[in-house]
Amino acid sequence: MARYTGPKSKIARRYGEPILGPSKALAKKNYPPGVHGKGRRSKKSEYALQLMEKQKVKFIYGILERQFRNLFEKASVKEGLTGENLLRFCEARLDNTVYRLGIAPTRRAARQLVSHKHILVDGELVNIPSYSLRPGQTVTVREKSKSLEAVSDSLAGHSSKGFNWLEWNGQELSGKFITFPDREQIPENINEQLIVELYSK
Secondary structure, X not given: OOOOOOOHHHHHHHHOOOOOOOOOHHHHOOOOOOHHHOOOOOXXXXXXXXXXXXXXXXXXXXXXXXXXXXXXXXXHHOXXXXXXXXXXXXXXXXXXHHHHOOOOOOHHHHHHHHHOOOEEEOOEEOOOOOOXXXXXXXXXXXXXXXXXXXXXXXXXXXXXXXXXXXXXXXXXXXXXXXXXXXHHHOOOOOOHHHHHHHHOO
């Protein structure tokens, strides 16, 4: 299956939180998708919970199954807790960093900006959203793209001050990936241990 492009509100209601960005559906319908949210077993198996958590992280960061599996394997051989390493690698993706810096309002929009060659890394054009940043690298909006309305609108309504692993220069429209974030700094509601248990079977 390719990257999800279906209704965002359906995913938000499935997990009970705005996975793919703000959703009005959560305020209107506080039950799962389906006929009045019925027809499903109320108690989920351990495997189902683990699978849902993995799917949720994939939806949040816009990662395909093979990419996610590769990230997990990379995280499992790195020193430290596998689950936390996995989330750090997800946060180090270029499209996610562009979103965190406020250059784009959503991760989907950030992925589009990167794909359409609006973003530079250390002065070099990079159009691969899954590009993994290393500490010290600088992400900049391309000179020709600084006047884009989408970029200026996003920056006007966003602040990257809450992310201590990033450093933003508003005048240059550039940000630095200082270091991999600690788990407590990542605001997403994720139980990464469930994913570790799923892949450990």
